[in-house]
Amino acid sequence: MITDPFFYVVAIPAVFLVGLSKGGFGGTAALAGVPLMALAISPVAAAGILLPIMIVMDAISLVAWRGRFDRKVIATMLPAAILGIAIGYFAASAISAEGFRITLGVLALWFFSTWFFGAGRNQPPKAQNTVKAGFWGSVAGFSSFVSHAGGPPYQIYVVPLRLEPATYAGTSVVFFAVVNAIKLVPYFLLGQFSSQNLSTSATLLPLAFVATLSGVWLVKRVETELFYRIVYWLLVPIGLKLIYDGAAALL
Numbered sequence: 001m002i003t004d005p006f007f008y009v010v011a012i013p014a015v016f017l018v019g020l021s022k023g024g025f026g027g028t029a030a031l032a033g034v035p036l037m038a039l040a041i042s043p044v045a046a047a048g049i050l051l052p053i054m055i056v057m058d059a060i061s062l063v064a065w066r067g068r069f070d071r072k073v074i075a076t077m078l079p080a081a082i083l084g085i086a087i088g089y090f091a092a093s094a095i096s097a098e099g100f101r102i103t104l105g106v107l108a109l110w111f112f113s114t115w116f117f118g119a120g121r122n123q124p125p126k127a128q129n130t131v132k133a134g135f136w137g138s139v140a141g142f143s144s145f146v147s148h149a150g151g152p153p154y155q156i157y158v159v160p161l162r163l164e165p166a167t168y169a170g171t172s173v174v175f176f177a178v179v180n181a182i183k184l185v186p187y188f189l190l191g192q193f194s195s196q197n198l199s200t201s202a203t204l205l206p207l208a209f210v211a212t213l214s215g216v217w218l219v220k221r222v223e224t225e226l227f228y229r230i231v232y233w234l235l236v237p238i239g240l241k242l243i244y245d246g247a248a249a250l251l
Contacts, residue, residue: 001199022057023215024169048192058177068170077137084141105242125162
């Protein structure tokens with residue numbers, strides 16, 4: 001188990017943010033998990049520690065949101081996400097994770113800007129599109145495998161659908177629960193589940209229950225428009241963080 005006190009200074013808020021997101025509140029807040037923990041340990045170790053915790057959070061959320069999900073979104077995005085995970089595993093050594101983070105950050109900021117400057121405001125919900133769902137689903141699966149960063153590409157497709165908040169939360173939970181479960185196999189093959197990582201995950205696990213249930217509680221009590229404003233605004237710091245992390249690593 002990691003004993004460095006500074007690690008827990010950054011790991012506790014990281015796990016709490018991921019838990020809020022897993023509960024359905026905030027969505028992109030989960031992206032802060034690995035970058036925060038990477039202030040104290042390597043990003044690879046941070047991802048390995050977080051994944052078992054995220055699996056437990058997914059289980060809690062599946063119970064909390066059981067039956068509340070959009071079946072068409074799952075049917076069109078999930079098979080593509082599995083393909084994206086496979087691509088991430090087999091092409092991991094040939095793809096720049098840093099460049100991918102920058103691309104995701106730019107996409108997140110672009111998505112926010114179209115909403116903020118009016119293109120996304122006051123518009124009726126977008127119709128579902130199988131081709132777009134497949135594309136963004138595969139990108140979400142790939143980016144989730146690379147750095148638990150599947151939120152922005154997932155949201156680029158799903159948020160404009162303007163699902164009711166509980167349905168949006170439940171759909172996100174089902175999608176990422178399956179994605180994370182599938183990631184267990186390649187993460188194990190890549191050696192990310194060391195005894196130190198797993199014992200550290202177990203130490204942080206109690207916080208997962210509190211944070212996830214807090215996210216569920218918030219979604220059920222925040223009005224729809226405020227909920228989506230929060231989701232859009234969270235894309236800004238996350239997008240900037242992804243760009244900064246990618247650029248800093250490249251430089």
